[in-house]
Amino acid sequence: MPYFETSDHTSLFYRDWGTGAPVVFLSSWGYSSPMWEYQMVPLSEHGLRCIAYDRRGHGRSDDPGRGYDFDTLADDLATFLEQLDLHEVTLISHSVAGGEIVRYLSRHGTGRVARIVLISATLPFLLQTADNPEGVPGDRIYAHVEGLRADRPHYLSTGAISFFSLGASWPCPEVISPEMIQWSIQILLECSPKAAIAFREVCIETDFRADLRSCNIPTLIVHGDKDTSAPLNMCGRRIAQVIAGSHLKIYEGAAHGLFLTHKDRLNSDLLDFIRS
Numbered sequence: 515m516p517y518f519e520t521s522d523h524t525s526l527f528y529r530d531w532g533t534g535a536p537v538v539f540l541s542s543w544g545y546s547s548p549m550w551e552y553q554m555v556p557l558s559e560h561g562l563r564c565i566a567y568d569r570r571g572h573g574r575s576d577d578p579g580r581g582y583d584f585d586t587l588a589d590d591l592a593t594f595l596e597q598l599d600l601h602e603v604t605l606i607s608h609s610v611a612g613g614e615i616v617r618y619l620s621r622h623g624t625g626r627v628a629r630i631v632l633i634s635a636t637l638p639f640l641l642q643t644a645d646n647p648e649g650v651p652g653d654r655i656y657a658h659v660e661g662l663r664a665d666r667p668h669y670l671s672t673g674a675i676s677f678f679s680l681g682a683s684w685p686c687p688e689v690i691s692p693e694m695i696q697w698s699i700q701i702l703l704e705c706s707p708k709a710a711i712a713f714r715e716v717c718i719e720t721d722f723r724a725d726l727r728s729c730n731i732p733t734l735i736v737h738g739d740k741d742t743s744a745p746l747n748m749c750g751r752r753i754a755q756v757i758a759g760s761h762l763k764i765y766e767g768a769a770h771g772l773f774l775t776h777k778d779r780l781n782s783d784l785l786d787f788i789r790s
Contacts, residue, residue, distance in 0.1 A: 518597045520590050522581060527574035528567035532558030537604045537788065539566040540611035543717060544702040544710050546573025552777040560785055567594055571709025582712040584720050588617040595626050604788050606631040608773055609744065610717045613637060620728035629732040631784065634770050636744045637753050639721040648748050655718050662711055670702050679740045679769030690775050726756040733760035734787045736780065738768025
């Protein structure tokens with residue numbers, strides 16, 4: 515199985531499918547490369563080289579118990595692109611992984627990257643502060659960390675309701691199958707609990723407003739108008755206002771997990787954007 519080694523000698527697993535223009539997928543909080551199954555299979559069949567790696571402490575990668583700050587994670591991405599000698603890359607992220615992309619661009623520039631896609635991104639800054647009144651109050655947002663510490667399986671299972679916008683009925687096969695939900699939760703449970711807690715905390719506390727100004731390449735922003743994890747007005751619309759020339763696509767009725775609930779529409783939009 516393919517692995518690459520970071521600057522602090524952490525070994526990270528990756529999957530590499532297809533040939534053609536390189537597309538690198540960065541996974542959401544707690545998720546690893548399997549989350550992109552329903553994007554990587556069809557896009558690789560359309561002539562693209564689809565690559566995804568498991569962040570440190572996630573999936574099949576090493577669990578070093580450190581390095582969950584965004585500087586280190588951005589440097590891991592830089593090492594990955596350098597070791598595979600990738601150029602003209604499309605970087606695609608979901609949720610908090612958007613922070614890895616914009617921090618990478620601010621630290622390492624755009625020399626290897628042609629375009630970026632920010633799906634359901636939790637940018638620019640989640641925590642409410644005096645100069646970020648649009649954010650979430652600290653007591654509300656840190657309650658998620660306490661939920662993880664108290665009962666991680668229960669927290670993840672109940673969180674699926676809002677993640678996929680299931681409403682009062684759970685499971686809700688007309689939105690997403692029960693089996694798909696359980697598969698999604700299982701990927702999350704494979705994440706190191708140390709990584710899950712540490713990364714959740716740093717995602718809350720990191721301010722990306724300055725980093726967003728480094729995004730001067732073609733950018734597609736995809737956001738659902740039913741997203742409660744990263745509300746459209748707090749995140750998607752604000753990102754689009756900062757990144758000049760970016761294109762915001764709003765998915766009506768979509769929640770945070772639109773990479774599964776709206777996978778066909780998303781794949782079509784990704785192909786159009788990459789080929790444009």
